[in-house]
Amino acid sequence: MSRIKLVAPNLRILHINDTLESRGGAEAYMINLGSVQTEEGHSVDYYGISIERSHVKRLRILTRIYNPFSFYGIINKIRKFNPDIIHCHMISMAVSPSVLHAAKLMGIPIAMTVHDYQYICPNRFFIYSDNQPCKHGFNHKCITTDCWPKDQDARYFILNIYHVLKTIVHRWGIKNTVDVFFAPSKSLAYWLKKDLKIEAVLTPLFSDLEGINPSNIEKNNKIVYMGRMDIEKGIEYLFEAMKIVEIEVPEVQLIMIGKGELLEHYKSLVSDMGLGEIIDFKGFIKREELIETVMSAEMVVIPSFGAEMFGLVGLEASLLQRPLVLSDNFGLSERVDELKVGLLFESGNSEDLAKKILELLQNFELVKELSENTKDIAAHYSKNKHYELILSEYNNII
Numbered sequence: 001m002s003r004i005k006l007v008a009p010n011l012r013i014l015h016i017n018d019t020l021e022s023r024g025g026a027e028a029y030m031i032n033l034g035s036v037q038t039e040e041g042h043s044v045d046y047y048g049i050s051i052e053r054s055h056v057k058r059l060r061i062l063t064r065i066y067n068p069f070s071f072y073g074i075i076n077k078i079r080k081f082n083p084d085i086i087h088c089h090m091i092s093m094a095v096s097p098s099v100l101h102a103a104k105l106m107g108i109p110i111a112m113t114v115h116d117y118q119y120i121c122p123n124r125f126f127i128y129s130d131n132q133p134c135k136h137g138f139n140h141k142c143i144t145t146d147c148w149p150k151d152q153d154a155r156y157f158i159l160n161i162y163h164v165l166k167t168i169v170h171r172w173g174i175k176n177t178v179d180v181f182f183a184p185s186k187s188l189a190y191w192l193k194k195d196l197k198i199e200a201v202l203t204p205l206f207s208d209l210e211g212i213n214p215s216n217i218e219k220n221n222k223i224v225y226m227g228r229m230d231i232e233k234g235i236e237y238l239f240e241a242m243k244i245v246e247i248e249v250p251e252v253q254l255i256m257i258g259k260g261e262l263l264e265h266y267k268s269l270v271s272d273m274g275l276g277e278i279i280d281f282k283g284f285i286k287r288e289e290l291i292e293t294v295m296s297a298e299m300v301v302i303p304s305f306g307a308e309m310f311g312l313v314g315l316e317a318s319l320l321q322r323p324l325v326l327s328d329n330f331g332l333s334e335r336v337d338e339l340k341v342g343l344l345f346e347s348g349n350s351e352d353l354a355k356k357i358l359e360l361l362q363n364f365e366l367v368k369e370l371s372e373n374t375k376d377i378a379a380h381y382s383k384n385k386h387y388e389l390i391l392s393e394y395n396n397i398i
Contacts, residue, residue, distance in 0.1 A: 009041075010041050010042055010043065011037075011084045011394065011398075012042070012043045012081065012082060012083045012085075013034070013037055013045075013083060013084065013085055013086075014045050014046070014047060014077065014081055014083035014085070014086045014087070015033070015034055015046045015047070015087050015088075016046075016048065016086060016087070016088045016089065016091060016099050017030055017046070017047075017048045017088075017091070017095075018048060018049060018090045018092070018093045018094035018095055019048045019049055019050065019093075019094060020046055020048035020050075021048075021050065022284075024227075024228055025115070025205075025311045025313070026089050026090045026113075029115070029205055029312065030089050032206065032207065032208050033087075033386075033387075033390070034046065036387050040387065045077075045083070047073070047074055047095075047099070048094075049073075060094075063094070064094070064096060064166060065096065065165065065166045065169050065170075066096050067095055067096035067099075068098060070094070070095040070096060070098050070099050070102075071099065071101065073099075074095075074098075074099040074102045074103065075102050075105070078103065078106045078108060083108055084108075084109075084398055085108065085110070085394050085397070085398060086099075086103045086109070086110050086111070087111045087112070087113070088100065088110060088111070088112040088178070089113050089115060090115055090116075092118050092119075092170055096170070096173075097169065097170050097172075097173025097174060098173075100173055100178065101173065101177060109179050109394075110179050110397075111178070111179065111180045111182065111393060111394060111397065112178045112180075112181050113181075113183075113184070113203070114181055114183050114188060114192060115184070115309075116188075116308070117188065117191065118170075119170060119192070120137055120138055120191050120196070121134060121147075122138070122160065122164050122166070122167045123147060123163060124232075124306070124307070125147070125149065125305075125306035125307060126306065127149075127307070128145070128147055128148070129146055129148065133307070133330060133347075134147070137191065137194065137195040138167065138171070138195055142160065142164050142167070143157070143160045143161055143164050144160075146160075148306075149231055149232075175196060175198065180201065180393045180396065180397050181198050181199070181200040182202075182203040182390070183200035183201070183203065184202075184203060184310075184311065184331075185202075185204075185309035185330075185331030186202060186331060186334055187309070187331035187334065188309060188330075201389070203390065204310075204335075204380065204381050205310075205312060205315055205386070206315075206381050206383040206385075206386040207312060207316050207319055207381070207383075208383075209291070209320065210319065210378055210382070210383050211378075212291075214295055214319075214320045214322075217298065217321065217322065217367060218298075220253075220296070220297075220298060221251050221252045221298065221361055222296060222298055223252065223254045223255070223297060223299055223301055223357065224254075224257065224297040224301070224317075224322070225254065225255070225256050225257065225258075225300070225302075225303070226257040226258055226290065226294070226300065226313055226317075227257075227258050227302070228260040229256075229263040229266055230261065231262065231306075232304060232306030233305070233306075234304045234305040234306075234327060234348070235256075235262075235266055237303050237305065237348060237349070237350040237353055238254075238303040238350075239266075239270060239273055239275060239279070240350035240354075241303075241351070241353040241357060242254055242278065242354075243273060243275065244350070245361070246275070246278055248358055248361075249358065249361050249362070252278055253279075253280065254278060254279045254301075255282060255293060256279060256280065256281045256282060257282045257283075257284075257285060257290060257293060258283070259283055259284045263281070263283070266281070291320065294316070294317060294320050294322055295320055295322070297322060298322070298361070298364075299322055299323045299324065299325055299342075299360050300323075300324055300325075301324075301325045301326070301357065302314055302324060302326035302327065303327055303353060304326070304332060304347075305327065305329070305347055305348050306329075307329065307331075308329070309330070309331040309334075310331055310332055310333070310336070314326065314332070314335075314336070315377070318341050318342075318374040319374070319377065319378060319381075321371045321372075321374045321375065322374070323341065323342045323343070323367055323370035323371055324341055324342025324370075325343050325344075325353070325356045325357055325360065326344060327345060327346075327347035327348075328345065329347040335380065339374075339380065340370065341370055341374045342370055343359060343360065343370075
């Protein structure tokens with residue numbers, strides 16, 4: 001695959017993430033990238049913490065800012081594995097930038113993929129108090145403003161100070177240690193440059209579904225949501241939209257795939273809204289079943305309200321040739337308009353979301369047209385191109 005002449009032809013690559021448990025897109029990307037690197041003959045290992053079972057949970061107010069346990073843990077890992085390069089991912093919730101300082105102390109070059117807006121927005125959602133995308137970046141307003149999701153508790157000011165302090169430490173940590181940054185979206189790369197003066201290399205994601213042969217799309221009124229069950233995912237807007245959709249298309253079915261802290265809350269909400277007959281929670285399902293479920297649907301909906309990129313959910317739905325209905329915020333919509341693989345709705349507007357869902361449910365020719373357009377997406381999110389780009393940047397800093 002690779003035609004790049006490496007300083008060392010077979011690298012020893014250590015990936016670092018808050019956790020090695022399967023929690024979201026960052027972890028899936030890290031494992032996918034590590035698998036490709038292993039296939040290409042490199043030695044790959046991983047470092048992370050079991051968030052639910054470790055001391056970090058008891059001390060996380062302090063260790064999320066700077067984790068001394070991870071500092072010594074990564075030193076021990078480096079001594080055992082002897083990496084040529086370290087590639088960091090999400091490190092703000094458990095391991096902290098202490099791992100970066102340990103790596104620098106050991107003389108190991110560092111690459112980092114920035115997966116979200118956590119270094120620009122202390123609460124990472126990047127939605128201002130007016131429920132609009134933030135235009136300010138990181139400044140004093142992060143302390144004085146009660147941004148979305150609004151915290152009705154009077155303690156929000158103290159919590160803001162804590163999150164701002166954590167962000168200051170983490171921003172300082174990455175700027176003074178990381179040798180090359182990767183950003184999966186233009187929007188995130190823009191804000192990293194504007195807010196942190198960081199020049200990030202644009203690296204659109206890839207999926208292990210590349211090369212799959214999807215089944216033909218069928219008219220069946222099935223919709224799929226797949227992702228974490230968390231507040232920033234805009235799930236409540238989706239449920240409100242489904243009440244409207246059900247009136248026009250009573251036989252509609254929404255399949256919810258994923259887990260998260262709010263899973264039980266959303267199940268109760270669906271029951272209270274009287275949507276139990278049309279919404280089915282699958283929870284976490286195996287990869288093979290996930291693929292089959294997506295291919296059984298007419299469309300995949302991504303209703304996220306908080307800041308996100310066009311990540312693995314959107315990419316994999318497109319590789320499976322299913323049209324997307326997704327919010328128009330930040331990097332989430334970057335390639336959808338350009339490649340014509342779905343419909344955009346106004347972020348946070350459940351009526352507009354219902355309108356776009358109905359537009360597809362009531363026009364199967366449009367569904368087939370968008371499905372056909374998805375066939376070109378693999379060229380824009382190629383595994384080979386991604387691997388070559390990452391490898392080239394590794395080579396520049398080793």
